[in-house]
Amino acid sequence: MATWNNLNTQNSASPLMEQLIFFHDHTLLILFMITVLVSYLMASLFFNMFNNRFLLEGQTIELIWTILPAITLIFIALPSLHLLYLLDEVNNPMITIKTIAHQWYWSYEYSDFKKIEFDSYMVPSSSMEPFNFRLLDVDNRIVLPYNSQIRIMITAADVIHSWTIPSLGVKVDATPGRLNQTSFFMNRAGLLFGQCSEICGANHSFMPIVIESISPSSFINWIMKN
16 A cells, blocks of 8 residues: 555555566666766766767767667567556456446446445545545455456446556546456455546545455355355
8 A cells, every 4th residue: 555655656466566567667777877878968068068069960979879769769668568468468357347437436246156236435534443544445345366367347327437456557447338347366465455546526536446355265255145
């Protein structure tokens, strides 16, 4: 979960999020090297202006600063395309959930085992317990097993919303009249928090998402009880 003093990404809870973090660090290193190189060149031109006049008409330097950015873009584009294809891949899911966005709450439907439907509202400040997280907790959490391929199908009943779980690397638009889908694989137990990431109206900031990741055996017991 994000904290006030954390400027980095959240700890990953899925293999795809781990790859996204690796790509972020990889790209950040390239950007850092570009910034240092450009800053050095600008400083050297500024302080040695009369000694570097050859840069204005030098064919060699023109060739270098044309080829070098192209090579740099290749090192960014190749892992980026690889990740895009991985994020769009939907493997054989073990569980499918349907999510319907409303102003301003979420509805969930389990239909693989038996029909389970519920709405998920943010816990208001007046009803909070000591263990609740302010503006992040909900009255009905999504309960899912870890080490299982999950497919989620997302739509909206009114306006465009966005179903987002940062620690899973999942962000999918919920569009009225359209059914979008994505899949994810959780590799640890815990509570995973998210929020609607599309400005959808006055209470946009008050429709959080909470996934409770539990063991497959505990998930079967939860299904039997519901």
